[in-house]
Amino acid sequence: MPEAVLLGGEQTTTAVEWVVFIIAATTTLLGSFGVIMARNPVHAALSLVGSLFSVAVLFLNQGAEFLAAVQVIVYTGAIVILILFVLMLLGIDTEEDLEDEPLRGQMPVAVGIGVLLTASVFALTQLVGFDVVTGTPEVTAAIRDDMPNINQIGRLLFTDFVVATQLAGVMLTVAVVGAVVMARRPREYQPIPEPESMDAPLSLDPTDQGADNGAEVAD
Amino acid sequence: MTFAASMLASVDHPPIDWHALAPELIVLGVLAIIILVDAFGGEDRKWAISSITSIGLLVAIVPVVTMAVDGAVRSMFDAAYVVDNYALLFKALFLVAGYIVVLLSTNYIAEGDYWEGEYYQLLLASILGMMIMASARDLIGIFVALETISIPAYMLAAWRKRESRSDEAGLKYYLMGVFASGVLLYGMSLLYGLTGSTRLVDIAAAVSGEAPALVIVAIVFTIVGFGFKVSAVPFHTWAPDVYEGAPTPVTAFVAVASKAAGFVALITVVLVAFPTQPEIFEPLIWALAAATMTVGNVIALRQTNMVRLLAYSGVAQAGYMLAPLAIAGHSATSAELATSAIATYLVIYMAMNLGAFGIVIAMARKTGSAELSSYGGMLNYAPALTVAMTIFVFSLAGIPFLAGWYGKLAVVLALVQPGTWFGYSMAIIVGVNSVIALGYYAKIARIMWIDPAPDGDTTRVRVPVSVASALVITAVLTVAIGVYPPLVDQFTGAESFLTLGF
Numbered sequence: 105m106p107e108a109v110l111l112g113g114e115q116t117t118t119a120v121e122w123v124v125f126i127i128a129a130t131t132t133l134l135g136s137f138g139v140i141m142a143r144n145p146v147h148a149a150l151s152l153v154g155s156l157f158s159v160a161v162l163f164l165n166q167g168a169e170f171l172a173a174v175q176v177i178v179y180t181g182a183i184v185i186l187i188l189f190v191l192m193l194l195g196i197d198t199e200e201d202l203e204d205e206p207l208r209g210q211m212p213v214a215v216g217i218g219v220l221l222t223a224s225v226f227a228l229t230q231l232v233g234f235d236v237v238t239g240t241p242e243v244t245a246a247i248r249d250d251m252p253n254i255n256q257i258g259r260l261l262f263t264d265f266v267v268a269t270q271l272a273g274v275m276l277t278v279a280v281v282g283a284v285v286m287a288r289r290p291r292e293y294q295p296i297p298e299p300e301s302m303d304a305p306l307s308l309d310p311t312d313q314g315a316d317n318g319a320e321v322a323d
Numbered sequence: 324m325t326f327a328a329s330m331l332a333s334v335d336h337p338p339i340d341w342h343a344l345a346p347e348l349i350v351l352g353v354l355a356i357i358i359l360v361d362a363f364g365g366e367d368r369k370w371a372i373s374s375i376t377s378i379g380l381l382v383a384i385v386p387v388v389t390m391a392v393d394g395a396v397r398s399m400f401d402a403a404y405v406v407d408n409y410a411l412l413f414k415a416l417f418l419v420a421g422y423i424v425v426l427l428s429t430n431y432i433a434e435g436d437y438w439e440g441e442y443y444q445l446l447l448a449s450i451l452g453m454m455i456m457a458s459a460r461d462l463i464g465i466f467v468a469l470e471t472i473s474i475p476a477y478m479l480a481a482w483r484k485r486e487s488r489s490d491e492a493g494l495k496y497y498l499m500g501v502f503a504s505g506v507l508l509y510g511m512s513l514l515y516g517l518t519g520s521t522r523l524v525d526i527a528a529a530v531s532g533e534a535p536a537l538v539i540v541a542i543v544f545t546i547v548g549f550g551f552k553v554s555a556v557p558f559h560t561w562a563p564d565v566y567e568g569a570p571t572p573v574t575a576f577v578a579v580a581s582k583a584a585g586f587v588a589l590i591t592v593v594l595v596a597f598p599t600q601p602e603i604f605e606p607l608i609w610a611l612a613a614a615t616m617t618v619g620n621v622i623a624l625r626q627t628n629m630v631r632l633l634a635y636s637g638v639a640q641a642g643y644m645l646a647p648l649a650i651a652g653h654s655a656t657s658a659e660l661a662t663s664a665i666a667t668y669l670v671i672y673m674a675m676n677l678g679a680f681g682i683v684i685a686m687a688r689k690t691g692s693a694e695l696s697s698y699g700g701m702l703n704y705a706p707a708l709t710v711a712m713t714i715f716v717f718s719l720a721g722i723p724f725l726a727g728w729y730g731k732l733a734v735v736l737a738l739v740q741p742g743t744w745f746g747y748s749m750a751i752i753v754g755v756n757s758v759i760a761l762g763y764y765a766k767i768a769r770i771m772w773i774d775p776a777p778d779g780d781t782t783r784v785r786v787p788v789s790v791a792s793a794l795v796i797t798a799v800l801t802v803a804i805g806v807y808p809p810l811v812d813q814f815t816g817a818e819s820f821l822t823l824g825f
Contacts (some may be wrong), residue, residue, distance in 0.1 A: 275471040278448035282478035
């Protein structure tokens with residue numbers, strides 16, 4: 105059993121890791137400031153991409169390859185692109201006036217909460233230790249040191265958790281089927297109150313514009 | 324040997340028992356078939372989809388029966404996927420409930436010009452999730468199964484796309500369901516963080532003894548998350564609007580099968596993962612159960628719409644089913660009794676509630692509404708439906724010798740077994756609530772038997788064959804179980820019904 109490595113614990117940090125950390129942390133912060141400072145919403149969204157991408161680099165720096173990949177695929181790849189789509193649909197020419205606050209006094213409150221959260225995280229980690237949240241350090245450590253965690257997760261998905269993996273596939277397939285139905289426009293509505301009408305030809309109503317009965321209804 | 328090849332070579336494949344997975348695989352195969360028939364079969368083959376679905380559900384019962392005859396407990400993936408008598412009973416229940424819902428849906432969906440193929444695909448996927456839920460014994464399996472049950476149900480609730488009330492139902496169900504999943508997932512992630520395992524047996528071993536505050540939070544969040552799914556008060560607010568807005572067969576499905584799946588998950592998690600923490604979950608479930616049955620019954624008294632009334636009645640019934648869990652932590656015996664009582668009640672509830680919704684579907688073809696007053700004078704123009712509905716509502720009320728009576732008896736017997744004030748008080752609350760409930764159930768019967776038809780319209784109701792057969796199945800079950808309880812008792816009362824964590 106390899107020695108468990110605590111995230112953020114007493115492990116040694118190489119010079120390269122320090123350099124990468126400083127660069128990624130700086131770009132994360134710059135991106136975050138860009139999100140709230142940019143006047144153009146598209147610029148704000150692109151700053152968010154930069155910030156989230158830097159967080160992915162931070163994950164990579166910590167040896168969490170899977171989280172890094174998911175961070176890029178889900179957040180930068182899907183969610184921000186969705187935000188950009190919405191912005192494009194709404195029109196991107198409008199610039200926000202940062203002086204005009206729709207919610208009066210939200211800035212000082214936001215700053216206050218931010219400082220408080222930072223202080224509490226700092227206090228917890230300094231006063232109590234890094235395992236304060238769960239009390240069980242082994243859970244946050246790598247299960248095996250000799251293998252990248254993407255391989256470990258992949259193995260688990262196709263061995264011990266194969267039922268859940270396959271079921272998730274079914275769920276996603278069916279979700280796509282349902283989403284298509286939800287998004288489609290309803291067909292022309294022809295209420296059929298009584299079952300005997302089931303025996304009649306589909307529809308002889310000339311006003312029916314339904315997609316499925318072409319011109320074959322004439323007898 | 325390359326790196327990738329060495330990685331592959333060292334994967335040890337867990338053994339897979341294909342017999343244990345056969346029911347799920349059959350349902351999955353039927354799902355694939357109806358997707359293909361829907362995509363390539365053309366418009367004139369649409370009718371075949373509902374037939375294929377119902378036949379497929381019946382075929383999937385066959386391996387369930389062969390495993391039940393065999394009687395062995397099949398455990399896979401380090402006890403993360405277990406097929407025992409408990410799992411088999413619920414798999415059979417979900418398949419039968421699904422079959423009855425398909426019978427109720429066939430004409431409704433075909434005549435209402437809804438999206439037909441997709442309807443059955445979503446229904447089957449939801450049933451598949453339920454069947455896996457019955458066997459899942461780890462947090463990841465339970466969560467994925469829960470989402471596979473819920474996501475199709477959200478979309479089915481919004482299936483009447485031209486009705487704004489159906490859109491409302493879908494949206495409300497979705498938002499509340501996602502919120503509940505978030506709460507549940509938070510509780511589950513805390514459990515994993517605290518114990519380092521997602522398997523329920525490992526969690527049980529890790530949380531035994533004095534519980535730190537975080538364990539309490541995790542247990543409470545997990546139970547609250549399932550509380551939404553089974554519509555326990557105060558997490559029931561979505562139920563009436565969703566039931567009213569959704570297409571009625573979907574309502575029946577959500578009210579019976581979905582709720583049963585929520586109960587299965589709740590029982591499994593509470594009794595397999597937390598059996599050593601009764602002082603945390605028992606008071607919580609006691610309060611939930613008492614509030615659920617009382618609030619459900621009192622609000623149901625004032626309803627004027629049949630579907631909303633059945634929704635609140637369903638909330639109250641969930642309270643009766645929650646009640647035995649409140650004493651399940653006393654001892655291994657009380658846990659076994661409680662599990663059997665809930666399983667018994669769920670089987671009976673499936674029959675009588677699906678039947679009641681079947682009557683609503685049959686009557687809506689004539690009246691076009693589900694207002695209580697539109698049921699007036701039913702005896703004159705639909706005597707068979709009236710008798711059937713009377714059986715269902717009196718069974719829901721718990722009149723002897725109908726099935727609902729035996730369900731309540733099993734619950735009360737489980738409650739008084741430990742001989743503590745905790746169980747006795749719950750049993751008294753169940754009794755008082757049964758009396759309150761009789762008020763509105765009897766009101767339905769009075770309207771049907773005595774009141775005149777609201778507009779003097781006494782043309783007969785045409786009941787399609789499939790709906791009629793669904794009504795016959797549910798009515799026969801309701802009466803037969805009431806007269807001869809061992810019909811269900813022999814399955815739920817078996818020794819080592821659920822592989823417990825004691």
